[in-house]
Amino acid sequence: MTSHRSHWHILGAGAIGSLWASYAVKHDLPTTLLLRSDERLSQFKMAGGILATLAGSAELLPLAAESCEQNGPPIARLLLTTKAPDSLSAVASISPRLASGACVVLLQNGLGVREELLKLRPDLQCYHAVTTEGAFRPAPFQVVHAGRGRTLLGGGSNDKALARELSVGPLVVTPDPNIEQALWRKLIINCAINPLTALYRCRNGELLDNPQALQQLHGVIDEALCLAPHLQLGDVFDGLREQVLDVVANTALNRSSMLQDIESGRRSEIDYITGYLCRVAEQHGIAMPINRQLLEQLKALPGQ
16 A cells, blocks of 8 residues: 555546556555546446456456546646647646646657647646556456556656655556656657558568568668767667567567557557657758658548
């Protein structure tokens, strides 16, 4: 049982948000799930909570939940797990409830959301977190903890306290003063895998069997390595190529979230993954023709 009693609101009922909410309720961390609409809240109540499969055992967990469309008590701690393109509008919908100086932890794919949020609310204390916990949703308001991973959190002076508060059960959060390195490594891994699986409509491992896709994957990495000296993040990209190939092999049967978004006609996170990489490269005068082409191809697809 955690000894830290701060109340957390979790905005985003996807796999990661549902995973943290499930362990929070099991380990007595005061938590409220924020759902995007009154309709969604009604559906959640009809479901009776989240059906969570943790350590192989399924359990229906009743969770406190509220709608973003309703007024409620002030929010001092917010774990943001929405998809990056939805983040700004989601936070704007609850902005009147966000206390001045509230701590917001961004636990999502991509980069660029923090800058957008601070334009909306300069008073917020925004932190980044990155995780390799494996989770998926078989259906709405269901989550399966599919694999143990590692979670890092950083970006401000309160990172140690926030990491302790968000450590629930097996979800151990470690403060990391070099969180930017972890974020950039994950960004480049996503840049190398997600757009290509979405374009070729394939599982991760199939990229290794497609000569054209594999050549493009190496091209994405080559261009990213050209940016490394300009980021002043030390050896952030050392061994990156080998890590990308390991991730592809170890997740060979996975269908990336970007592929799933494209197939479902949902807006993908391309602007916050490849788009972010291209914007930073442009600021440093570095051309990224392969990444730029992938960005344009993805944005030309329906729903983007």
